[in-house]
Amino acid sequence: MSIDKYYITTPIYYVNDVPHIGHSYTTIVADTLARYFRIKLGKENVFFLTGTDEHGDKVAQSAEAKNLSPQEFCDEISAEYKEAWSLLNISNDYFIRTTDKDHEKRVKEIFTKLKNAKTPKGNDVIYQDEYEGLYCTGCEKFLTERDLEDGMCPDHQKEPEIVKEKNWFFRLSDYIKDLEAKILSGEFEILPESRKNETLGLIKQGVGDFSISRESVKWGIELPFDSEQKSYVWVDALSNYITALGYPDDLDNFNKWWPADLHLMAQDILKFHAFYWPAILMALGLELPKREFIHGFFTIDGKKMSKSVGNVISPAELVTRYGTDATRYLLLAQFSFGLESDIKVELFDEKYNADLANGLGNLVARVSNLIEKNFSGKTELKEINIKTNISENIEKYKFNEALKEINKLVAESNQLIDKEKVWELVKSEEKKAYDVLSELASNLLFIAKHLKPFMPETADKIEKIFKAGKIEKPKEALFQRI
RNA sequence: CGCGGGGUAGAGCAGUUGGCAGCUCGGCAGGCCCAUAACCUGCAGGUCGCCGGUUCGAGUCCGGCCCCCGCAACCA
Numbered sequence: 001m002s003i004d005k006y007y008i009t010t011p012i013y014y015v016n017d018v019p020h021i022g023h024s025y026t027t028i029v030a031d032t033l034a035r036y037f038r039i040k041l042g043k044e045n046v047f048f049l050t051g052t053d054e055h056g057d058k059v060a061q062s063a064e065a066k067n068l069s070p071q072e073f074c075d076e077i078s079a080e081y082k083e084a085w086s087l088l089n090i091s092n093d094y095f096i097r098t099t100d101k102d103h104e105k106r107v108k109e110i111f112t113k114l115k116n117a118k119t120p121k122g123n124d125v126i127y128q129d130e131y132e133g134l135y136c137t138g139c140e141k142f143l144t145e146r147d148l149e150d151g152m153c154p155d156h157q158k159e160p161e162i163v164k165e166k167n168w169f170f171r172l173s174d175y176i177k178d179l180e181a182k183i184l185s186g187e188f189e190i191l192p193e194s195r196k197n198e199t200l201g202l203i204k205q206g207v208g209d210f211s212i213s214r215e216s217v218k219w220g221i222e223l224p225f226d227s228e229q230k231s232y233v234w235v236d237a238l239s240n241y242i243t244a245l246g247y248p249d250d251l252d253n254f255n256k257w258w259p260a261d262l263h264l265m266a267q268d269i270l271k272f273h274a275f276y277w278p279a280i281l282m283a284l285g286l287e288l289p290k291r292e293f294i295h296g297f298f299t300i301d302g303k304k305m306s307k308s309v310g311n312v313i314s315p316a317e318l319v320t321r322y323g324t325d326a327t328r329y330l331l332l333a334q335f336s337f338g339l340e341s342d343i344k345v346e347l348f349d350e351k352y353n354a355d356l357a358n359g360l361g362n363l364v365a366r367v368s369n370l371i372e373k374n375f376s377g378k379t380e381l382k383e384i385n386i387k388t389n390i391s392e393n394i395e396k397y398k399f400n401e402a403l404k405e406i407n408k409l410v411a412e413s414n415q416l417i418d419k420e421k422v423w424e425l426v427k428s429e430e431k432k433a434y435d436v437l438s439e440l441a442s443n444l445l446f447i448a449k450h451l452k453p454f455m456p457e458t459a460d461k462i463e464k465i466f467k468a469g470k471i472e473k474p475k476e477a478l479f480q481r482i
Numbered sequence: 483c484g485c486g487g488g489g490u491a492g493a494g495c496a497g498u499u500g501g502c503a504g505c506u507c508g509g510c511a512g513g514c515c516c517a518u519a520a521c522c523u524g525c526a527g528g529u530c531g532c533c534g535g536u537u538c539g540a541g542u543c544c545g546g547c548c549c550c551c552g553c554a555a556c557c558a
Contacts, residue, residue: 011558022558058556198486205484266558267486296487297552307556336496339487342551347494350507358520366517373516400496404505414521423516477518 005045006037007257011265012051012096012240015077016058019084021313021331021343022266022298022305028328029295029337029399030264031090036394036453047257049244050085051096052078053237055230060219070219074099084315089324089456096244098221098236106243107236108224110284113248114235115225117283119174125283131167131211168213168229175279176207182278182288189291190274191397192338195267199274207275210234238277242286260289270294293397299342313343322348325455326356326479332399332454349482355403359410360447360458361479366417367440368465369473374426377470380438381445390450399454406450413443441466 010030013023027050034048054074063073078097085092096103117125180203182188183196190196213229214220220230239247241260246253265273278288297304300311318327330348333355335341371379386409393402417440425433448462458478465474 013558017557020557024558026558194486201485264558267553268558295558297558299552302551304552305557312557334495342494344494347507350494353518353520354506357518362518362520364517366521368517370516396498398498401498404496407505415523417516418514418522421514421516423514426516473517479518481518481520 004041005047005257005261006034006041007047007245007260008034008037008049008262009241009260009264010050011263011269012053012098012237013081014053014056014059015074015081016056016062017307018077019081019315020305021315021318023081024084024088024315024318024327025298025331026264026266026295027085027090028088028331029397031088031092032328032332032399032453033262033394034091034093035456036391039452040391047094047245048092049094049096049241050090050092051094051240051244052081052098053233053240054078054097054099055217055220055236056233057217057219063219071099087319087324088315088328094244096240098240103240103243104221106247106249107221107231107239109248110235110239110243110280111231112224114170114280114283117285119171119283120178121174123171123174125174126168126170126212128166129169129211130164165215166229167211167215167232168223168226169209170212170234170276170279170283172207172209172275172279175282176203176275178282179203179275179278183274188278188288191291191293195270195294199270202271202274210276234272234276235280238272238280241277241289242281247286259287261291263289263292265292265294267294267296293338295338296341301345302342313345318348321482322352323479325458326352329356329403329455333403335400337397337399352479353481355407356479357477357481359407359414361477363410363413364444364462364465364478365473367413367437367444368471370417370422370426371437371441371471372473375434375437377468377472379434379441379466379471381466382438382442384439384442384446386443386446388450394453402450403454406447409443409447413440413447416440441471 008030010026013019030048030050034046038046052074054070059074060070063070066073068076074097082095085095098104098107114125119125179188180200183190183199190199212232212235213223213226214232215229217230217232220232221236223229223231241263242254242258245257247258248254263273263277273292273294281288299305300313303311305312315327318330322330330351334343334347334351371377388405388409390402390405393399393405416436420432420436422433422436422440425436444462445466448459448466451462452459461474461478465471
C-alpha cells in the first residue's frame with residue numbers, strides 16, 4: 001500500500017471537561033504520527049485535525065452554573081484545550097469547534113442530504129419516531145435508569161415522568177450488514193484486533209437505529225427541516241471530520257484529504273465511530289475512513305480517574321514538572337499503546353531520570369564536552385545508517401518499542417565511550433579519539449533524527465549542538481535530574 | 483451466562499508468526515572518573531495465576547477453573 005497523503009484526527013473533546021492526561025495522551029499520539037508522516041511524506045501531505053465538541057445539555061448547564069452564556073463558556077474551555085495543546089507542542093493543522101459558523105452551516109447541509117437520502121433498501125435514511133424516556137421536569141431533561149437513586153432524580157428528589165417526544169432517527173439497521181462486511185474484509189479497519197472483535201460482537205448482539213435529534217435540547221444546531229428539533233450529538237460531532245475539510249461546499253479540499261487515514265480515539269466512543277459514523281458516511285455516499293485505532297483508558301495508581309476522587313492529572317502539571325518533550329516521552333514510552341494502562345505516578349520520575357537525564361541528556365553532555373575540550377569543538381560528521389525497526393514500530397503504533405530502540409542506541413554509545421576509554425585516548429591516540437568522537441556525534445545525530453516525532457525540541461537541540469561549527473557542551477542540561 | 487483487559491524476578495512492565503525467559507528501577511560486588519553523584523562490567527532473584535490438551539517443543543495455540551481491574555455513570 002502506498003500512502004501519498006496522511007489525514008489523521010483525534011476526537012473532538014467535549015468542553016464539559018477540561019483537558020486532562022487522557023485527552024493529552026490521544027493528542028500526543030496523533031501529533032507524533034503527524035510529525036512522523038510529515039517527515040516521510042512531506043509537510044504538505046499531512047493534515048492533522050483536533051478540536052472541541054461544544055453542543056448539548058451538559059454544556060448549557062455547566063455554563064449556567066458559571067453564570068455564562070453557553071457560547072462564552074465554550075469559548076473559555078475551548079481556549080483551555082488550545083492552550084494545553086500549545087504547552088505540549090501539538091502541531092495540529094486545524095482546530096475545529098462545533099460552534100464554528102462554517103461547521104454549523106455544513107452540518108445543516110449534511111442534515112438536508114440525509115433527509116433526502118435513501119438506504120440501499122430504498123427506505124428513508126432518517127425518519128420520525130417517538131422517543132420514550134424518563135423525564136425530570138426539575139432538570140428539564142431525560143434521565144436514564146442509572147441516573148436515578150431509588151427511582152428518584154437525585155437532584156430534585158422526585159420521580160421522573162415517562163414522557164414521549166418525537167425525534168428523528170437514523171436507519172442504522174439498513175447499513176449494518178454492509179458495514180459488517182467492510183469490517184470483515186478489512187476495507188474498514190478497526191484496530192487493535194481486540195476492538196475489531198468487540199465491534200463484530202456488538203453487531204451480533206444487535207445494533208438498533210439511533211436518534212439524531214432532540215426537542216428538549218436547546219444548545220445545539222437546529223434541523224433545517226424541523227425547527228422544533230436540535231441536532232443530538234452524533235451527526236453534529238462526528239461530521240467534524242469532514243466539515244473541517246470543507247464538505248460539502250469545498251470539494252476540492254475535501255477530496256484531497258478524504259478518506260481519513262486514521263481516526264484515533266479511546267474506547268468510550270468506539271460504538272459511535274464503528275457504527276454511527278460509517279453509516280452516516282454511507283448515507284452521504286462517501287468513502288469510509290481507512291482505519292480507526294482505539295486505545296484504552298488510564299487508571300491512576302490502580303484507581304479509575306475521576307473528578308470526584310480528585311486524581312485527575314492535568315497536562316500543565318506534567319509540563320511544569322518535566323517539560324514539554326519529557327511529558328510527551330513519558331506518556332508514549334511507558335505504555336503499550338492500545339491497552340488499558342495504569343499510571344504509577346512515582347514511575348514518571350524514575351523513568352525521567354533513567355532514560356532522559358542519566359541516559360540521553362548525560363550522553364549529549366559527555367560527548368559534546370569531550371569534543372569541546374580536546375578538539376576545540378571540531379569533529380567529522382558522517383551520515384550513518386544503523387538498521388533499526390524504529391519506523392516500523394511507529395507505523396505499527398508500538399511507540400514504546402520504538403523508544404526502547406532509541407534508548408538502546410543511547411546505551412550503545414555510552415558503552416563505546418567506556419570501551420574505548422575516550423578520555424584516555426585523547427591523550428594517547430589523538431587520531432583514534434577523533435574518530436571515535438566523530439562516530440559518537442554521528443550516532444547522536446541519528447538518534448536526534450529518529451527522536452523528532454516524539455521530542456521535536458530535544459531533537460533540534462541535539463542537532464544544533466553537533467552541527468555547530470564549534471561544538472560546545474550545552475550550558476544547561478537537556479534534562480535536569482529530578 | 484452484558485462487553486472488554488490483565489495475572490511473567492522484590493516493584494513496575496515487554497514479550498512480533500510457538501524454538502535456550504527480556505527491559506527499567508531496586509539489591510549485591512567490582513570498574514571508571516570524560517559526563518547531569520551520571521557511565522560501564524558482573525552477580526543474585528522467575529514452577530511465566532491454577533489444571534488439562536495439541537506439539538519434537540507453549541508465556542505464546544485450545545479447553546476449563548481461580549483472582550484482579552476497566553467499560554456500560556463526570557471522563558480519552
